[in-house]
Amino acid sequence: MNHIPQLKTSVLQRFSFIFYHTRGLCNSGQALVADNIILSTRHFIRFLHKYCYMADATATADRALQYIGSFKKIVGDGFVFADAESLNNYAHDETENLHFLPGLVIKPRTVGEVSAIMKICNEQHIPVTPRGAGTGLSGGALPQFGGVLLSTERMNSILDIDERNLQVTTEPGVITEVLQNAVKEKGLFYPPDPSSRGSCFIGGNIAENSGGPKAVKYGVVKDYVLNLEVVLPTGDIIWTGANVLKNSTGYNLTQLIVGSEGTLGIVTKIVLKLLPFPKYDLLMLVPFNSLEKAGEAVSAIFRAGFTPSAMELVEINALKIVSKFVDSAVVPVTDEMEAHLIIEVDGNHIDTLMSEMEAISELLTKYDCGDVFFADDAQQKAELWKLRRRVAEAVKINGYTIEEDTVVPRAELPALIRGVKQLGKEYNFDVVCYGHAGDGNLHIRIKKEGSVYSLNNPEVIPALRALFELVKKLGGTISGEHGIGLIQKEYMDIVFDEAQMKLMKGIKKTFDPNNILNSGKIFD
Numbered sequence: 045m046n047h048i049p050q051l052k053t054s055v056l057q058r059f060s061f062i063f064y065h066t067r068g069l070c071n072s073g074q075a076l077v078a079d080n081i082i083l084s085t086r087h088f089i090r091f092l093h094k095y096c097y098m099a100d101a102t103a104t105a106d107r108a109l110q111y112i113g114s115f116k117k118i119v120g121d122g123f124v125f126a127d128a129e130s131l132n133n134y135a136h137d138e139t140e141n142l143h144f145l146p147g148l149v150i151k152p153r154t155v156g157e158v159s160a161i162m163k164i165c166n167e168q169h170i171p172v173t174p175r176g177a178g179t180g181l182s183g184g185a186l187p188q189f190g191g192v193l194l195s196t197e198r199m200n201s202i203l204d205i206d207e208r209n210l211q212v213t214t215e216p217g218v219i220t221e222v223l224q225n226a227v228k229e230k231g232l233f234y235p236p237d238p239s240s241r242g243s244c245f246i247g248g249n250i251a252e253n254s255g256g257p258k259a260v261k262y263g264v265v266k267d268y269v270l271n272l273e274v275v276l277p278t279g280d281i282i283w284t285g286a287n288v289l290k291n292s293t294g295y296n297l298t299q300l301i302v303g304s305e306g307t308l309g310i311v312t313k314i315v316l317k318l319l320p321f322p323k324y325d326l327l328m329l330v331p332f333n334s335l336e337k338a339g340e341a342v343s344a345i346f347r348a349g350f351t352p353s354a355m356e357l358v359e360i361n362a363l364k365i366v367s368k369f370v371d372s373a374v375v376p377v378t379d380e381m382e383a384h385l386i387i388e389v390d391g392n393h394i395d396t397l398m399s400e401m402e403a404i405s406e407l408l409t410k411y412d413c414g415d416v417f418f419a420d421d422a423q424q425k426a427e428l429w430k431l432r433r434r435v436a437e438a439v440k441i442n443g444y445t446i447e448e449d450t451v452v453p454r455a456e457l458p459a460l461i462r463g464v465k466q467l468g469k470e471y472n473f474d475v476v477c478y479g480h481a482g483d484g485n486l487h488i489r490i491k492k493e494g495s496v497y498s499l500n501n502p503e504v505i506p507a508l509r510a511l512f513e514l515v516k517k518l519g520g521t522i523s524g525e526h527g528i529g530l531i532q533k534e535y536m537d538i539v540f541d542e543a544q545m546k547l548m549k550g551i552k553k554t555f556d557p558n559n560i561l562n563s564g565k566i567f568d
């Protein structure tokens with residue numbers, strides 16, 4: 045593989061390091077001048093960088109094309125694509141305006157086919173990018189070096205629902221909601237529910253260690269994965285563990301693969317733990333006069349001994365935008381209310397849930413809240429959830445660009461909200477917040493008139509850096525559930541030191557000695 049892009053990236057990293065450390069020594073006037081000079085230079089290096097990527101991608105696309113006959117023999121003629129339309133369809137995901145063309149798109153059906161493809165790619169040093177449904181928000185499925193885009197969409201069977209052991213075995217290309225509904229028919233529950241669950245794949249969820257509203261009570265994907273079948277970059281096939289609830293046998297390869305963003309192996313089968321489906325749930329929407337007070341109320345609820353099954357925060361601008369977007373009048377939106385919390389409790393005893401909801405509402409009166417709206421029936425609940433699940437889409441269409449995925453310890457949420465608003469003023473951005481408040485996981489979107497976000501936008505990078513430094517100061521980190529992928533690696537130095545990065549890079553090298561699998565994601 046051509047290593048020019050990696051070299052350029054290492055120049056960029058050194059540059060960033062020197063910049064941010066010397067800048068700290070300047071007074072504010074000097075710092076401003078330094079910012080401008082250094083950001084222009086940085087922009088220029090990134091410009092070069094982009095063209096090196098393009099040259100590299102062209103070379104690897106050509107190399108992938110040389111083996112098109114071999115790939116067709118493996119998966120069949122109808123499942124290898126090199127036409128412009130197909131390549132374009134897989135050149136982007138949900139990460140803003142990024143676009144990288146693959147050389148070939150291959151859609152294998154079986155683990156044997158994935159293994160045979162990987163053997164050729166490993167021998168020939170052809171880059172491979174695994175892809176689920178392409179709903180990722182950090183650019184993980186973008187084929188930045190061209191080569192082979194390996195889509196898991198045909199690996200879409202639920203193989204076994206084991207009602208005796210409360211487990212399900214599935215292929216990676218199953219849509220998350222389809223899986224949830226299939227186990228629900230048997231009275232079983234797979235809780236992790238990213239807001240994209242109607243379109244994302246379970247394999248993508250494993251690769252990102254996804255969360256969602258229910259994580260606050262039930263945990264995220266990692267808490268349900270028992271065992272994985274994985275094709276390594278060399279083409280070897282392994283199982284990572286055993287289908288058991290406890291396992292202290294050797295290193296935990298299962299959890300190493302979870303959240304590895306398709307950089308260590310391709311997940312081809314998944315064994316998940318299930319729970320019995322809770323019989324009842326209750327849902328309410330609570331308006332707050334102040335966004336910060338809403339943040340304070342979140343941790344107060346947990347301190348008082350309640351564990352809601354969802355606790356979502358939506359700031360007023362976002363709520364107004366999404367209400368209009370989905371044409372819903374279910375929520376009475378008034379400007380005095382700065383934020384709303386959506387609170388759900390679930391369980392098997394309706395009386396207990398009713399009294400929990402009453403006690404929570406009583407507690408919230410101490411936090412300057414308005415009239416509580418209880419969703420009376422299934423339709424109102426569905427309406428409320430629709431509002432929450434479609435916020436990201438609605439604000440994006442309204443010009444709020446990339447979704448930052450900050451996470452802090454829950455009690456630091458008010459400080460994060462305060463800091464975010466302050467940074468918005470400092471950098472002249474309009475900022476909107478929403479997210480999984482119960483987990484301290486706040487999604488932040490920014491909008492600036494006349495500026496379109498791009499990976500290299502010199503106006504945006506310093507603002508995001510300041511945001512992530514704040515998050516780190518509050519004891520948090522830069523991604524709670526969307527992963528690092530392509531777009532957040534620029535900021536990894538804020539949360540990891542050299543020793544930590546060296547360890548991670550060492551792990552990558554052990555799994556992928558030729559650096560062919562989703563390279564350039566998480567780090568260079």
Ligand SMILES: Cc1cc2nc3c(=O)[nH]c(=O)nc-3n(C[C@H](O)[C@H](O)[C@H](O)COP(=O)(O)OP(=O)(O)OC[C@H]3O[C@@H](n4cnc5c(N)ncnc54)[C@H](O)[C@@H]3O)c2cc1C
Binds near residue numbers: 306
């Ligand atoms: C509107 C919207 C709402 C969202 N809400 C949430 C949310 O609430 N919580 C949340 O966590 N995320 C959310 N997301 C982000 C996204 O849906 C998740 O990250 C999801 O898990 C991605 O799944 P995917 O199948 O689309 O994966 P892709 O985007 O195709 O890929 C994501 C990463 O996984 C890797 N990958 C995919 N399949 C495999 C495999 N079989 N083996 C190895 N690697 C693989 C890819 O290489 C890539 O690095 C949201 C996205 C959108 C657009």
